[in-house]
Amino acid sequence: METTELQVSSMEKKYTYTEKKDTRSGFGAGLLEAGKANPEVVALCADLTGSLKMDAFKKEFPERFFQVGIAEANMMGVAAGLAIGGKVPFTGTFANFSTGRVYDQIRQSIAYSEKNVKICASHAGLTLGEDGATHQILEDIGMMRMLPNMVVINPCDYNQTKQATLAIAKYYGPVYLRFGRPAWPVFTDPNEEFVIGKAQQMLSGTDITIIACGHMVWNAVQAAEELAKAGVSVDLINMHTIKPLDAKAVISSVAKTRCVLTAEEHQRNGGLGEAVAHVLALADPVPMEIVAVEDVFGESGTPAELLVKYGLDSSDIVKKAQKLLSRKTAGN
Amino acid sequence: MTDLKELEKLAPQVRRDIVRMVHDAKSGHPGGSLGCVEFFVALYFNIMKLGGVNFKMDGKGEDMFFLSNGHISPVWYSVLARKGYFPVAELATFRKLNSRLQGHPATHEGLPGIRVASGSLGQGMSVALGAALSKKLNNDTSLVYSLHGDGELQEGQIWEAAMFAAANKVDNLISTIDLNGQQIDGPTSEVLDMGDIAAKFKAFGWDVLSMDGANMENVVETLQKAKTHTGKGKPVVIIMHTIMGNGVDYMMHTHKWHGVAPNDEELDRALGQLPETIGDY
Numbered sequence: 277m278e279t280t281e282l283q284v285s286s287m288e289k290k291y292t293y294t295e296k297k298d299t300r301s302g303f304g305a306g307l308l309e310a311g312k313a314n315p316e317v318v319a320l321c322a323d324l325t326g327s328l329k330m331d332a333f334k335k336e337f338p339e340r341f342f343q344v345g346i347a348e349a350n351m352m353g354v355a356a357g358l359a360i361g362g363k364v365p366f367t368g369t370f371a372n373f374s375t376g377r378v379y380d381q382i383r384q385s386i387a388y389s390e391k392n393v394k395i396c397a398s399h400a401g402l403t404l405g406e407d408g409a410t411h412q413i414l415e416d417i418g419m420m421r422m423l424p425n426m427v428v429i430n431p432c433d434y435n436q437t438k439q440a441t442l443a444i445a446k447y448y449g450p451v452y453l454r455f456g457r458p459a460w461p462v463f464t465d466p467n468e469e470f471v472i473g474k475a476q477q478m479l480s481g482t483d484i485t486i487i488a489c490g491h492m493v494w495n496a497v498q499a500a501e502e503l504a505k506a507g508v509s510v511d512l513i514n515m516h517t518i519k520p521l522d523a524k525a526v527i528s529s530v531a532k533t534r535c536v537l538t539a540e541e542h543q544r545n546g547g548l549g550e551a552v553a554h555v556l557a558l559a560d561p562v563p564m565e566i567v568a569v570e571d572v573f574g575e576s577g578t579p580a581e582l583l584v585k586y587g588l589d590s591s592d593i594v595k596k597a598q599k600l601l602s603r604k605t606a607g608n
Numbered sequence: 609m610t611d612l613k614e615l616e617k618l619a620p621q622v623r624r625d626i627v628r629m630v631h632d633a634k635s636g637h638p639g640g641s642l643g644c645v646e647f648f649v650a651l652y653f654n655i656m657k658l659g660g661v662n663f664k665m666d667g668k669g670e671d672m673f674f675l676s677n678g679h680i681s682p683v684w685y686s687v688l689a690r691k692g693y694f695p696v697a698e699l700a701t702f703r704k705l706n707s708r709l710q711g712h713p714a715t716h717e718g719l720p721g722i723r724v725a726s727g728s729l730g731q732g733m734s735v736a737l738g739a740a741l742s743k744k745l746n747n748d749t750s751l752v753y754s755l756h757g758d759g760e761l762q763e764g765q766i767w768e769a770a771m772f773a774a775a776n777k778v779d780n781l782i783s784t785i786d787l788n789g790q791q792i793d794g795p796t797s798e799v800l801d802m803g804d805i806a807a808k809f810k811a812f813g814w815d816v817l818s819m820d821g822a823n824m825e826n827v828v829e830t831l832q833k834a835k836t837h838t839g840k841g842k843p844v845v846i847i848m849h850t851i852m853g854n855g856v857d858y859m860m861h862t863h864k865w866h867g868v869a870p871n872d873e874e875l876d877r878a879l880g881q882l883p884e885t886i887g888d889y
Contacts, residue, residue: 318745342741342776350734350768357674357738360723361746362666365738381765385731389715389724 289479291463291497299455299491300398302434304329306441307366307396311337314364317445320355321368322348327457328368328398348373352381352393359391364445370404371397371454372413379419386450387423394444395420399457400430401541402569402586403491403579412574418546420452421519427472428519430454430540430548432493434462436516439470447472454490456541458579461494473517475525481509484597484604485529488539489515489548492567492588496539499593508601518548523555530562535604537597539567541588563603565596610653616824618649618690621886623855624879625686625699628888631875633703636711639865640757641683643788643850646827647755648687655831657750661692663720671750672739674724676732677757677786678712679867685709688721689889696889730763732756733783737773740781751838754783759791762800767812773843774813782834782844786821788852790863806847815842821850856881 311317311333319333320342334341344351348369355365367374374397375382386393397416404412421428427449431437437455444451464476478493479500488496493514500510511529515522530536536556538549549566556562569586583589610618622645630636651673652658659670675684682702689696694708701707708719712727724735736754743750760766773781785805793799802808806816815837819830830846837844852866853859856878859870870878 340745344772345768345775347765347768347772349730349765350737350772353731353734353765353769354738354741354772356724357735357740358742360665360667360672360735360739361742362668363742363745380728381731381734384725384728385735391724 290501291478293461293463295462296459297434297462298457298459299431299434299437300327300457301329302431302437303396303398303441303453303455304332306438308332308336310442310445311340314445316362316364317366318342318358318363319366319368320344320351322346322351322373324369327370328396330368348378349381352378353385355393356385356389356391359393364392364394366394366396368396368398370411371400371416372411375416375419375452376413383423387425390425391450392448394451394453396441396453398455400454401456401491402574402582402588403456403458403541405458405579405582406576408576409573414541414543414569414574415546416454417518417540417542417548421546421551425450426519427451427517428454429472429517430490431470431516432490432514433460433464435464435466436470439468440516443470443472456491460491463494463497470516473520473522475522476514476516477525478514479510479512481511482532483509484601485511485513485533485536486539486593486597487513487515487526487536487548487552489518490541492539492541495583495588495590496593498590499597502590502594503597508597515548518551521551521555523559526552526555527559530556530560535563535600537565537567537593537600539588539593542568544568544570563600563608565600567593567596612825612828615649615653615828617885618653619645619824620855620882621884622649622683622686622690623882624884624888626682627856627870627875627878627882629682629685629699629702630869632700634869635703636682636869637679637867638682638870639790639852639859639863640677640680640786640788642856642859643821643852643854644680644683644755644786645855646824647784647821647848648683650824650827650831651753652687652691654828656753661720663693665723667723667739668746668748669750672723672752674732674736674739674752674754675713675726676754677729677760678726681709681711681713684713690886693721694719699889729757729760730765733766733769736781736783737769737778740778741776743780751835752781754781756783756785758785758787758789758802758805759796759799761785761802761805770809770812770814777841778843779839779841782838782846784846784848786850787847788850790852790866792863792866794863809845813842815840815844816847817844818847818849821848822854
């Protein structure tokens with residue numbers, strides 16, 4: 277899992293990877309470490325222990341692991357009760373069953389009741405792949421960021437997901453942690469501490485701001501490389517925390533670049549793009565483009581095929597960036 | 609531990625509080641509240657081991673109570689105030705702007721005695737189970753109590769929780785079902801007949817008791833008995849037969865007073881049937 281950073285003339289940094297790993301395994305590793313660090317950490321799972329990579333925690337701390345069966349509503353309530361008793365519960369199931377299926381339980385028993393529950397959600401977005409649209413939730417960020425008291429995090433790779441898991445274990449309050457299924461390039465520093473709510477500056481540039489979250493950060497890195505070949509200097513921000521959004525990072529970046537593109541594996545409605553647009557519409561309106569799913573459901577296919585078909589490939593980011601740069605030049 | 613005579617003296621006062629609060633707020637749920645007065649008075653003044661009025665959210669070392677059918681908040685607020693968790697005068701703020709006494713119980717305003725919001729039905733048993741599991745993890749031998757409406761049992765999450773409780777031998781939980789046979793749209797048997805509720809809990813692996821919720825002596829005895837049934841590998845449920853609107857003649861045995869406030873004249877009629885034993889707020 278070594279990452280290398282090479283200095284090249286056209287860009288400040290070059291991100292490469294030597295291996296691909298799924299972000300859910302980063303969660304599993306982080307959960308085990310959080311469990312070792314704090315005896316109050318407990319975990320609950322709704323019949324997806326292997327998929328969520330919670331086996332290691334279960335093996336190490338069997339008395340602190342609760343298999344709830346296929347009953348997600350009960351899982352959220354039990355987690356809230358464990359939090360009342362001073363525990364730090366981590367719930368694990370697919371993102372679809374972590375949000376839409378149990379929205380009212382989260383709203384009343386966790387968010388409104390201010391319970392210290394960490395809702396950990398795997399298999400988010402199109403990159404779930406072949407299981408199809410029933411499981412590919414693309415609305416979860418929107419649902420969760422609407423809830424008062426809820427922190428919403430979507431880290432970009434294995435290393436960052438592990439660090440994020442450790443960070444939310446130390447934070448008091450409800451958190452939604454979103455990650456995914458596929459093996460994905462590991463390109464961030466494994467030792468970089470995760471700071472909730474602090475955007476990660478990936479590249480410094482002056483022509484265009486690109487803000488991405490989750491798997492799309494890697495696609496944005498690749499797009500930035502393409503754009504650099506054409507002489508475009510990209511200011512790339514990894515907005516791993518969608519709520520609370522690092523508004524300062526957004527505003528200071530567009531102050532340099534005067535335009536912004538966002539990229540996310542989520543519906544256009546309710547996601548990162550909307551959150552960034554909200555900040556800029558009030559503070560500093562600039563030309564903007566959004567790379568997201570266009571208000572449709574997904575379908576079966578490989579992750580790579582789906583990202584291309586639904587317009588989330590790195591080439592889609594390049595195209596929309598070029599369009600945005602012409603708009604900026606034309607002053608619209 | 610308060611004796612039976614004192615408990616019986618408290619009950620009409622709590623009933624006065626309930627009808628006065630709901631009348632003043634011009635909204636709220638008197639029917640279910642009135643039917644559960646004996647249960648709440650017995651629980652807080654006789655049964656539960658409480659940590660004093662300095663409320664601790666984690667409830668370590670003390671018994672905890674969860675109200676799942678949050679709409680009967682008036683009876684809970686009255687009993688919490690009468691027990692000393694907050695000033696009795698605060699009952700006058702029920703359902704009003706800037707009050708800690710929200711229409712349905714909530715933690716957000718910091719009302720002592722409340723550990724989770726309830727109102728959207730079906731969630732309280734799961735939360736009570738989590739609290740009971742935390743007690744086991746903490747080697748804390750105190751108990752967890754919960755109350756549920758009978759209509760509330762139509763929510764699927766209740767049965768998810770019931771299955772989980774038995775499978776995990778959560779035997780430090782005593783849940784009570786307020787079986788008044790009424791829900792907003794009419795008798796439960798007409799809205800959605802749930803059949804034999806005791807048999808359902810038995811089939812789910814619970815230790816099932818029953819009691820007469822209108823008889824203070826029977827409520828105290830049964831709750832004491834229920835305590836002796838804990839720690840034996842099964843969750844305990846008490847089917848509590850109650851009368852909706854109990855204590856106010858025109859509110860009794862009907863769903864019509866589930867969520868309606870009495871007017872001035874109706875309030876006078878109600879108060880005429882309920883002696884002011886301790887003193888109104």
